[in-house]
């Protein structure tokens with residue numbers, strides 16, 4: 001018995017029995033090759049099923065060649081049948097239920113890989129700079145409807161138990177529903193009834209074709225979060241209509257649509273807190289008296305899941321990124337080992353990789369997508385030895401963990417008063433507190449493995465040589481220094497601001513472009529300062545992954561932060577002169593109280609050469625090699641830890 005009785009109670013979804021009420025919602029992995037599934041998918045999903053998920057909804061099969069989009073995505077191609085069948089056998093074999101999503105992405109299909117036009121209800125593009133789509137003719141709509149039916153047959157043939165049709169997230173059918181993306185003049189545009197006509201035709205065709213063999217469900221957005229788009233009231237009406245007129249097996253409620261910044265919210269990052277859209281979801285769920293409602297969006301831990309289920313309005317909740325980070329989260333909780341769950345901190349590197357057309361990975365769990373190559377238990381080293389890790393930041397702790405699991409005698413020396421490295425500063429930022437869950441998890445694991453972590457312990461060459469380890473890992477991070485700004489004087493660092501040291505008018509010289517800049521600006525603005533974020537880059541926050549960048553920029557603008565791109569600032573006493581090449585304008589900011597210089601830090605690798613010269617085996621990882629993001633630091637740390 002766990003503390004989560006609702007999570008661990010079974011539930012029936014359209015006639016399919018789920019062993020518990022946590023599911024993994026559809027998420028594109030980019031593990032495909034030539035738009036076909038691979039063994040990588042099989043291993044990935046098998047592990048999440050083995051880890052205890054009640055239901056896995058696999059990533060969308062793109063129903064039509066005009067919706068292929070991302071290079072690693074999947075097509076509803078008959079050639080996919082053998083591997084899809086392997087996926088269903090793997091998942092069912094581990095006791096989880098398995099459904100597949102099918103979709104057409106419509107106007108935001110990024111068909112650049114095939115030089116094909118995207119199709120949409122009208123020719124409105126999804127974002128500035130996006131491709132102008134081809135407005136679908138009635139004949140093309142029939143083609144795509146029939147493609148949905150063929151895709152559903154493929155899903156049934158592969159042994160899936162259910163199929164999910166996407167009415168949300170701004171995919172094609174949502175584009176028809178939304179008044180913001182559909183201004184057709186025929187029977188498929190105009191009134192809400194007309195705008196729903198095509199999605200319902202597709203749904204009815206799929207229900208007719210496979211409704212006796214498969215659970216047919218719908219994914220929808222409670223609210224599109226777009227001015228003039230499908231709002232929450234419309235979401236309620238759609239849910240009511242589906243519940244009362246269509247024999248669907250479930251309604252999976254999410255939110256947002258493919259426009260900027262809306263779509264960033266469907267994967268709310270840590271800045272938005274836990275379950276930020278639960279209220280909207282419940283509002284829609286109340287419309288369903290017959291249909292089981294599934295919900296997603298940052299049920300970040302089992303307490304969130306239990307709380308959502310306790311409303312009595314939800315049949316199951318998604319913990320999707322939580323499963324990307326730890327496939328075994330439910331098994332661990334069921335075994336009374338909740339403290340061992342590797343938490344998802346909602347940093348969104350995973351979906352950032354998808355946006356970059358790269359295979360998905362996870363900052364917390366670099367094994368993600370490599371399940372077949374890298375077993376969860378890293379195996380034992382043929383030559384166990386003494387490993388000294390210098391630096392108790394996340395990278396140092398991750399390598400130390402794996403090295404200890406491989407049987408080495410490991411110790412960590414940390415210069416600060418507690419482990420965590422940059423996380424100890426980063427977690428101070430407004431909305432960045434969940435970063436500390438990464439520190440806490442790794443620190444706890446090291447304690448379990450009896451790895452001593454000596455804090456307040458600077459390492460010198462002499463100290464390390466005196467220790468005489470078989471291998472030294474330098475995870476010493478990077479040095480952030482304050483500098484003199486011409487015309488102003490000594491600038492503040494990010495750490496100064498995050499410790500609360502700033503005044504009324506803050507100019508941030510952003511040569512970072514990542515989360516540090518976002519966090520400094522947001523923290524100072526929420527603290528009441530007027531903030532100018534000045535970057536030479538053409539985009540604000542270019543180093544923040546795409547989906548989180550959208551919402552970070554939205555928040556900063558909402559807080560009145562002035563975002564200056566392609567810009568530079570000079571200072572005379574307490575006056576800043578900001579020049580932006582983009583707007584060909586110069587602005588004067590009087591009464592500046594603080595200038596923050598976010599210069600790239602310098603890799604702190606001073607020990608590397610002398611220790612190597614002294615004959616030690618030295619490995620350098622993370623920012624000590626070159627300052628980058630947590631994703632690179634954790635990945636390097638993980639790869640090294642497995643190889644020691």
Ligand SMILES: Cc1cc2nc3c(=O)[nH]c(=O)nc-3n(C[C@H](O)[C@H](O)[C@H](O)COP(=O)(O)O)c2cc1C
Nearest residue numbers: 025026027028296297298299318319320321350351
């Ligand atoms: C890497 C990634 C890819 C995703 N791709 C899809 C997708 O193809 N279709 C979809 O409906 N949702 C997609 N989503 C959204 C998830 O299904 C889910 O709604 C979202 O992650 C919020 O749930 P969570 O907080 O439990 O992660 C994706 C999410 C992630 C993280």
Ligand code: SF4
Nearest residue numbers: 344347348350362363
């Ligand atoms: S990359 Fe970040 S958001 Fe994505 S699953 Fe991993 S920890 Fe969660």
